[in-house]
Amino acid sequence: MISSPVILAFLAIFSGFCLLRFLSGTSVLQILVRCWRSFEDHFHVYQFYKVPQYNEHFQENRLYRKISTYLISLPAMEDSDFTNLFSGPKSNDIILHLDANQVIEDNFLSARVWWSNEKSETNGKRTFLLKLRKKDKRRILRPYLQHILSVADEIEQSKKEIKLYMNVESEPHENGRWRWVPFTHPATMDTVVMDGDLKNKVKADLESFLKSKQYYHRLGRVWKRSYLLLGDSGTGKSSFIAAMAKFLNFDVYDIDITKVSDDSDLKMLLLQTTSRSMIVIEDLDRFLIEKSKVVSLSGMLNFMDGIVSCCGEERLMVFTMNSKDQVVEQAIMRPGRIDFHINFPLCDFSAFKSLANSYLGVKEHKLFPQVEEIFQTGGTSVSPAEIGEIMISNRNSPTRALKSVISALQNNSIVAQRLSESRSVRSRDESGEAEGGVFCRESVHTVREFRKLYGLLRMGSRRKEEHSLDLGSVDKEGSRHGA
Template identity: 35%
Template structure:
């Protein structure tokens, strides 16, 4: 008992001496000297070590270090499976929870057979600003690699982490749809809202074989960076969707965006006053996006290059007509021309960015200038036609939860024959099905009646419904609708000035 008491007394005396020495060190040696000594000791130990260390700080001067964010995302992809103490974050416009290393925690990784270690180092830092006199935290990731492996994997490992982080960010980030706004009170010419359109290639009413071709083309484009670099082509692709109204052109665009997980830029040409503003809009678009121009045939009156007015001879300053000529030249310069649009899609300015898709839609392909249709601008022409029987089966599955064959062989045969003759759009058929979605028999019966009535009407008028319509009424309504679009979309002369 006496020996144990003496041991405790000796231990207490030692602790007291240690505390006194620590207090003496803090009093005699300033904080800067202590930190410098520890730093020197740490460097000396690292020189004798078999490892080399790389710090990736959160801030690069006054800017955020993108490599730090990439490492954080990369480690979050597998850190949850090997660590017990984690931090949880959720970025803006993201639907996924991100796991992260906490303070002074570490994790091991293997790349190309080389073992490395990541440590998340958090140190206190006193802010120098008087109005922010508080303790901040300095965060960085420290990478430990064996010295002999440093030159083997460092560059390729960083590239791999960056690519992996871009994929994670792309898959977790909420997609947006943008519209152009030329308001002078906004810092950006684009306004955005979350894009939540539910259309997919599974729900799109189109022949399955055509959908597979389009999906395969989109896959090859998204994975074709090496191909486009090797061939010296801009990493972009153009699609032209044409066909009658209601055939699913907008649903096709939404399905493409959901399939590739791209953002959408809905470009309204009537809000763009000139070619220069069009180029500015293009420069503000991001990669991995779909740039859409709907109803290209009637959105604006594009000036054809062969029909643009020729330059007039210079006139005298005192000529009364010179002022009118100058105003005319100014008006022409403030209009979007066909040349400007072609440069937007296929010229030098189209290379301002990568992995972008241009989609034009039109109801009348015959009205488009041939220059817009050539290969390289519109790489793929997709005809959105009337509803066929394979597309009808998709609609029946979407709205009624059944395939055509489930309704009976006789009914399926009647539907197949009627839909091929009726020339109805998927939108027209959807209206019939959605009214009776709770009653499958009534929906199919009413749809069959509508299809037969439309087929008889088309047969009566020689199958020329697009040209003659119903006693000429449909054609007249279509022309009036197009004229109304042109009148509304064409800006007034005072607005262009």
Template identity: 65%
Template sequence: MFSPIPFQLFGLLIVSFLVLRFLYKSSLLYVLSKWWRWFQDACHVYQFYKVPQFNEHMQENQLYRKVSAYLNSLASVEDSDFANLMSGNKSKEINVGLDPDRPVSDTFLGARVVWRNEKSEMDGSRALVLKVRRTDRGRILRPYLQHIHSVFDEIERKEVRLYVNTEPERNGWWRSVPFNHPATIETVVMDSDVKNKVKSDLESFLKSKQYYHRLGRVWKRSYLLYGSPGTGKSSFVAGMAKFLRYDVYDIDLSKVSADSDLKMLLLQTTNKSMIVIEHLDRFLAEKPTAVSLAGILNFMDGILSCCGEERVMVFTMHGKDQIDPTVLRPGRIDVHVHFPLCDFSAFKSLASSHLGIKEHKLFAQVEEMFQRGSSLSPAEICQIMISNRTSSSRALKAVITALQLQTSAENSESGRLSKNASGRGPEESGETKSFFNGESVHMMKDLGKLYGLLRMRSRRKSSDDMDLAEKENSQHGTSLATKL
């Protein structure tokens, strides 16, 4: 005799049977759909279109870039085999990307098309291949490409990218990441009149395409940002890029091995882009270098500059006094913007943004220090305020101490130079020591580090002044010899 099956077990068997039947039907439908697709492909004649990554001049094909961005935005990418999962710009954001050599389908005006990203065996470059039925080609091809352009424009308005040059034999000429720098032109502390003039110049440039063409000039604009380290040049570059909504191409000249490579980097930048070379004066002072001065000049305004339009070139320098005048002539540099050390007006702006104060009883003492000739870079003052942001009084006292240390460092350096010349040095003063009474230990450590940095900056400044004096004396002696 068989024992009766418990009701719970019977219910479990029924559920298992239904699940297995569903999976069988689902898998069967999947196989049938693949067979039907194969049958359709066999019955229709297809036309193939290739979108190469580079053109015959090794310039980046902008259509390849647009199609890539469009395909990665499709929901059907998630259904593609081996789709790539990548973290997004925001926390907990996950993006799905198209895997190379895997097909992805799209539907437009009732027609189905298939894209595949293929790699060339000849030179390793990639190409996007479009497969479309011949019967649909005349009806959808051009409208479909216009649709891709429109979607790409929407994507571009949302994201600015930062490109950096790499070793071309391994990674191509450029690598990019999303450009999420928080700085804007408004947040950079600088003279308001200068800031407004730069913004007005950029706005005028954006509207001047026909004007440049009527003059027979390339539609581009070049800026020189010069000033001491920490005065806001790099932040202003980021603000310009966000203001223009241009991609940023940051060129590291130390990674460029020849003038020809510099030309290739320029050729593979896009329209509506900002091309940035920082610390150009430091690079020009290094000898020998892989890139020549002639290569730099051709990069700035040579014949290759006509291979793209609506570009802004930005160069940053510590100072321009010892730069070859041919680098700075009009046409190569259109706008010169000086970034000075912090003055009292800039200090008040920093105090307002970093500490939330418009006035304070210590402002008079800070203003007096600036009037005596003490100066710090905006970055140095910002760091002090950020470290002491919980107490505005402590932050202002730390700024005053740093200004005194800066003056002490310069006096010490000038005294050292004077002692080297005359054998005597200045008498030591205890004023700076007495100022530390009542300050915390951690503040003294931070200011001690700052003091060392200020001494290094003062020595570098003195060394530059001595080099400039020697250069002027040498030129003066040469001119006297010529006269004689």
């Protein structure tokens, strides 16, 4: 017969096993640990550090971005009570972001630290709050921050994402002057349709610029480079800007002049850009010709090469123009404002062959001589974008695509010929009028003077008739009174 102590021991073991099994399936242990840590925290003094997202000039705090990148990589982010989930640049990427008033814990050199993300109710600015024990402050603070910067740099280098910034923020006091989206333009230096020698020259210039920091400093010059892209719409300027950004791995700041309030605001936008970036202003000629009342010409020129342009390094400034204008060129083409000038012409036969190879996968075709003949005869003014659209629409049949291109070029040539003929006829008419214009003007002048004189004579005769009628009526009335 089993003794009672054995039974009691068995029941105690069984009860303990059931209790542990129950606790393992619940959060009781986590609650107990949290309660113990909360109780322990009351016996320590803590130091707090704030890392705001923007400074008083609405400039982005780079440390805030580094900390955000670092915290996203922590396993504690997934274990926290509240976490925001966002889709990444790829369809299968999930990004975790710290929620407002959420607290996550990190460990460094056997010390515990806490991070929280706060949002101000007055101005909407976000701030990271670092909490650590005061006794650990001198031992871990600086090494911990250096650790954060190094980890964030490694993550950014491994997952470099080019950003497109736009100055469209309606309330800059809340979220700064710039808003950004991932820059996913597919253009590269290999896909851009451009003369091969010119493309290699541009690539060599950009590579030399990246390696010239010490050279620029030795010369006492700001480490920046300015490009002017000149060409009609559809010639590939925007695609080339995207290709340059991909080649340099630079963020792009696209400045919309219509969103700028004055010259000082334009300078402030430049001050809030980061290093290793491209600052782009498109349609510069339209802005200068229309003489904007918001930003003056001197403000734009100071933006290009004034004192404010030296506040930041390793920048590329890119300006685009659609047409040549002598006044505009004299204003901006001074040495020091534009370092590299690239002309984007309309489509020629060489560009057509590059387009056919890229869009249709065709390097040679029996219709190429006919296309070349049309280009050689001249009179065509078709942009590469127009040719590309035709090829995309007929990409399944290269022959049909080439025939459509030939038809478009012929129609464009006919229209251009008719326009030139109408211009020549108009010029002949104007020259003929200039030759015989004296006689015609004198004849017209004589006829007009004659008509005017004739009108005056008629008015005079009418007045005489009315006057005689008035006298006759007066005489009749006088005779009646006399009678």
